[in-house]
Amino acid sequence: MGKTIIEKIMAKAVGKSEVSPGEYVQFSASRIDHPFILTGTDMSERFGKWKSQDWTLFDPSKIIFAPEHCGSYTRVGSTTTNRENHRRNSNWLKQLGVADENILELGRIGNCHHLAVEKALALPGSVYFSAMTDGHAITVGGVGCFGSCMSASAPAFLRTGWTWFRVPESIKFNITGKLQDGVMGRDVYEYILGQIGPTGAIYQVMEFTGPVMDSMSMDGRQSMCCLAMFTGAKTGIVNPSQGIIDFFKARTKVHFEPQYSDKDAKYIKTYNYDGSKIEPQVVVPPDRHLVHNIKDVEGTPVTNAFLGSCASGRDEDLRMAARILKGRKVHPKVLFNITPGSTDSMSRVDKEGVISTLLDAGCFICAPGCGMCPGFYTPLAKNEVCITSSTTNLPGRMGDESAQVYLGSAATVAASAIEGKITDPRKYL
Amino acid sequence: MALKFKGNVWVFGDNLDVDYEIVPFRKFDAGLIKLEDVGNWCMANVDPDFAKKVKKGDIMVAGTNMGCGHDHFQANLAIKQCGIACVIAESFDRNFFRNSIAVGLPIVELKGINEFAKAGNELEVDLHAGTINNLTTGKALKFTPFPDFLQEILEVGGMDPYADKLVAAGKVKK
Ligand code: SF4
Secondary structure (H helix, E strand, O other), X not given: OEOOHHHHHHHHHHOOOOOOOOOEEEEEHHHOOOOOEEEEHHHHHHOHHHHXXXXXXXXXXXXEEEOOOOOOOOOOOOOOOHHHHHHHHHHHHHHOOOOXXXXXXXXXXXXXXXXXXXOOOOOOOOEEEEOOOOHHHHHHHHHOOEEEEOHHHHHHXXXXXXXXXXXXXXXXXXXXXXXXXXXXXXXXXXXXXXXXXXXXXXXXXXXXXXXXXXXXXXXXXXXXXXXXHHHOOXXXXXXXXXXXXXXXXXXXXXXXXXXXXXXXXXXXXXXXXXXXXXXXXXXXXXXXXXXXXXXXXXXXXXXEEEEOOOOOOOXXXXXXXXXXXXXXXXXXXXXXXXXXXXXXXXHHHHOOOXXXXXXXXXXXXXXXXOOOOOOXXXXXXXXXXXXXXXXXXXXXXXXXXXXXXXXXXXXXXXXXXXXXXXXXXXXXX | OOOEEEEEEEEOOOOOEHHHXXXXXXXXXXXXXXXXXXXXXXXXXXXXXXXXXXXXXXXXXXXXXXXXXXXXXXXXXXXXXXXXXXXXXXXXXXXXXXXXHXXXXXXXXXXXXXXXOOOOOEEEEEOOOOEEEXXXXXXXXXXXXXXXXXXXHHHHOOHHHHHHHHHHOOOOOO
């Protein structure tokens, strides 16, 4: 019987010839011979006792350390300065044997899930772990990698290299046709969420396939996988394209073996959607699963726009915003915060003139990282209304609890920033 | 700790988000809620008095997709700290499931629990045997117990003490 991509990746990672859904497996990091674990300042701060113990790391060479997981030191309401935390933690990790080049500094970083791919920690066919509180490690499903966050198991994992997994069932989402211009990977995911609801894929894997996925960029695939948790899924995953394999070959000397689902793999369900019919989607406050076609909410006034987070802020998102804003201005009443996901991404699109187009339009460009998603830089004030391409819209997530957060694609965010109200991006393309 | 519990049931609904229903994220992130006393905020947005009313050893019953949203383990700690001995739900969010084992909060995933256990019922749960008895109604349910290594993690109180054991036993590279 055939196997799904996730079953093949997990079997390989735990050294078994095959694994099946429902099985609990034990993983030992000694099987992986390249750096594949990312950790950051905030993790150790939340575990005060971590540092008071007489500690050893199971293998310092497999660990990359980055400032915050958010790529900044600017935490709203923080009582100690994160810069001090970072200094203390990086000194401490150094003592534990982490090499200088594995300790990243501002200027070489970004949001951790962007880093996982940019720094080739997450490789097609392999596993990648975030040793922080960071469920969006699943973003790397977009490059055909199984990503997982260790969260509360992180300290134990860093000490022992040992952890466990439950092998998930897979659901197949077959998306046919061709997306309209201005409809992005983000819209496809939200559309699916609207169809299957917040419990539609609990503890299961969402495997996205079909012609729409085949032609979707690596950036769009990552956006979709990043969000998979909002349908309850363990992760989203896409069989990697040749373009993705080439991207990693150019970035790393590490040998990797991409995995692909077998034709006769077993799925517990298959959904078929016609991608050409998908409209831009908007999630409305206060719940993460209230998904609408854009025409239902068009015209809703906004005071803020934010483009960024692990769900967005990649090359394609920044280019899309620049394409829409070129020769136009952000509405005078709107603060449009754009936070590129990583330094690499910002630098790449800068060479194409994207950043200066955005600046000319009146956007506020922040240092690469998570940006406003957890309330950094320009947190929402009382009663502000924001349209954003970030991950979630729970009350208080991006600032004051009275602020309203609408979620949409980078295209929708940019078009709405121009008009000061939720706007269908297709009219600007 | 033997993996056996007896306590009164508190019932909550479906889709409880770790950052809203279980612990208010903004207050936590702003440092207004400390990890040491996060138990006092457990379910504060649903029932502000819950942490005061709950008794040590009580049992929480939830619906589908328990602990959805981000993987913030303060939610699991809050439930454990406020005295809940065990959480039983129709289904769990994946991150919440893992974090519960990691912090040593016993959980049981069991379809039909909402029909079986009502608020105020007294339940007896045996994680090792895979049984739940409703002492109020006299009914019983069975479930597949966790594999031994997961039971052991819960028995010693979570992943940190378990790692201590592994390291002490020389089972991992030092
Ligand atoms: S962008 Fe938001 S959801 Fe993503 S890692 Fe940062 S804070 Fe978490």
